Amino acid sequence: GLPSKPNLRVTIIAADGLYKRDVFRFPDPFAVATINGEQTKTTTVSKRTLNPYWNESFDFRANEGSILAVQVFDQKKFKKKDQGFLGVINIRVGDVMPDLSPDSDDQMLTRDLKKSTDNLVVHGKLIINLSCNLSTPARGGQASSSRPALSVPGASSSSALSAPDGRPSSSMSNQNGNPPGGPQMTLPHHPPLVSS
DSSP: OOOSSOOEEEEEEEEESOOOOOSSOOOOEEEEEEETTEEEEEOOOOOSOSSOEEEEEEEEOOOTTOEEEEEEEEGGGTTSTTTTEEEEEEEEHHHHSSSOOTTSOOEEEEEEOBOOSSOOOOOOEEEEEEESOOOSOOOOTTOOTTSOOOOOTTOOGGGGSBOTTSOBTTOOOOOSOOOSSGGGTTSOOSOOOOOO
């Protein structure tokens, strides 16, 4: 049977060169990953592109015999009969991650998208990464929290303190324009006023 906890992280990185079914518009592709037809996970939708970039991670419970299927659909046509199908890859987990141990190296795979049962034309490749190291949180679509906080040039923490005579030093009296860096310039960037 399957393990009780997730042991396989699937990162759906991107697709490349999808088929353009419509002459006049590009698809809005998204990917759906399943293990043995269950544990369904879905990426966000990329708008109007044949080369969507998702870079989203999902954790699954899997064993060596599990089949990972990743299908790509056009969200604009998902309600139609063919669901805007743009291709599928099937991977037997044990072929790529033989022992599913946390020490296994990550496997970056580029696979050609295949047709499903009906004979819709399918083009392109899908790039995914498999990992058994689940110690870090999964990357969601919009996880940009790892960016360092923007620091303001020349503003030390002391410059926000009041000057000794009690006047706050943040009276914006210097009109020399803001230093480069854009909207985070609400902090005072001149040294504290010192009363003579």
